[in-house]
Amino acid sequence: MKRRTFLLTSATGLMAATPPALTARGVIERIQKQVGVPWRAQTVDTFKAGNPDTPVTGIATTFMATFDVLQRASAAGKNLVITHEPTFYNHEDQTADFASDPVYAAKAAFIEKNHMVVFRFHDHWHARRPDGIMAGVIETLGWEKYRSPDQRGFTLPATTLEGLARDLRDRLKIKAIRVIGDPRLPVRNVVYGPGFNSLQGAMRSLARPNVDVLIVGESREWEGIEYAQDAIAAGQKKGLIALGHAISEEPGMKECAAWLKTFVTEVPVEFVPAGEPFWTPK
């Protein structure tokens, strides 16, 4: 064998043995193929920080890429973070207005220094059928057997508003759950509205004639919250339970890690909980 031929053969053999590293972009392309709904032209599901062509050492899924989550993910060797909610404090992750803010700057520098990439996976994980967030919630609560034909509806064993709130608090380990309505309200039919509930969402759910309780993540006091108060004052037998936004959606990102593992096998995939942000004084 001539020296030139030998070198070429060796190079080819090396390339065959070491396939191109899996990049963040490569992972997202697989997600786009697997999610089962057409990828939208208008979506917040985009890269939020880092270079998409960075080779991935591991993947962390989370409710929200808080600075604390990023630190824990990086320490665990996961440099691709797939987050359900924003990284930079607003729905569009626009940062121009606070480019010199020290907290933002420290977070952005940490991402860059540790070769991390952050991708948001919100619209399409909800759009998947079944909704990926709801799939995780149903799994965590064990509510599959209670599902009603209505979207996000459940028919539970008979309880009261206080009984249901206590059960959710204990199962989801919530420190700061909040409830509206008569604690003794008989409850069977509930709607689970994960995350932020706009007025339109809260109104639509509470207006269903046979719905006793709407469970939300969060809703503003002059929007869905006032509407729930008024529905009760109008004589309707209704209640509302606010779990907190993180608590209400986080199981869906644990589900996301399990789903990713079915088609990403080259690197470890782990769910990194953001956790409830709040506590209450004793």
Place this chain on the structure above:
Amino acid sequence: MKRRTFLLTSATGLMAATPPALTARGVIERIQKQVGVPWRAQTVDTFKAGNPDTPVTGIATTFMATFDVLQRASAAGKNLVITHEPTFYNHEDQTADFASDPVYAAKAAFIEKNHMVVFRFHDHWHARRPDGIMAGVIETLGWEKYRSPDQRGFTLPATTLEGLARDLRDRLKIKAIRVIGDPRLPVRNVVYGPGFNSLQGAMRSLARPNVDVLIVGESREWEGIEYAQDAIAAGQKKGLIALGHAISEEPGMKECAAWLKTFVTEVPVEFVPAGEPFWTPK
């Protein structure tokens, strides 16, 4: 005296003895003259329901004109309700999208049937110097002696984050207070941001170098709340306490009733608390 002269004289006498009834519009015109800041062309401080020319039987001030507040105000003979926050579940009180909603329809019918008038007093009560909402909060908390030169800033006797949260909970009788940060954080300098804190508001307050704690009404979990979490993860010694929107502003509408009484003397003026919407299970 000729008969014609007698009648004219009598009529004049009668008119002098019974001045024109005070209308809702008349009350608001007095507010506009008394509030001490120019009335804005663009403002949410407008009539939200009822006929402004309705004679006023009594005035109720409140944090939010919930259906429950309207029922209590009407039962107490107060047909003009001056509310800080919206009546119809959105900042602009736009109702076209849900004109046939049964809760909205019942509330609107109650207002009409009981000859009530609802006026929002938000922008100008905050714009007054001192801010009318803050004046009530400071009075209720007894914090006048702790005011710092900074807008909405206070330098308190040394405590901890948990100590401050407990004190606020007990003084304001809060069922569902929520806290972010190390319970043992030493606390002296706080900023009180009543009501909803946008990202910009929360960022501006927390970014002040010597501020230990930001006290808010409410802020969304992916906006001010995430920013507070990240400030702490970035190593800043900070905390955040969320009192709830109603709790954080209601004292300011009690203050409003006291202020109205100084220039509206023809009819009774009363503060009708909307109260905390939430409770937590035991």
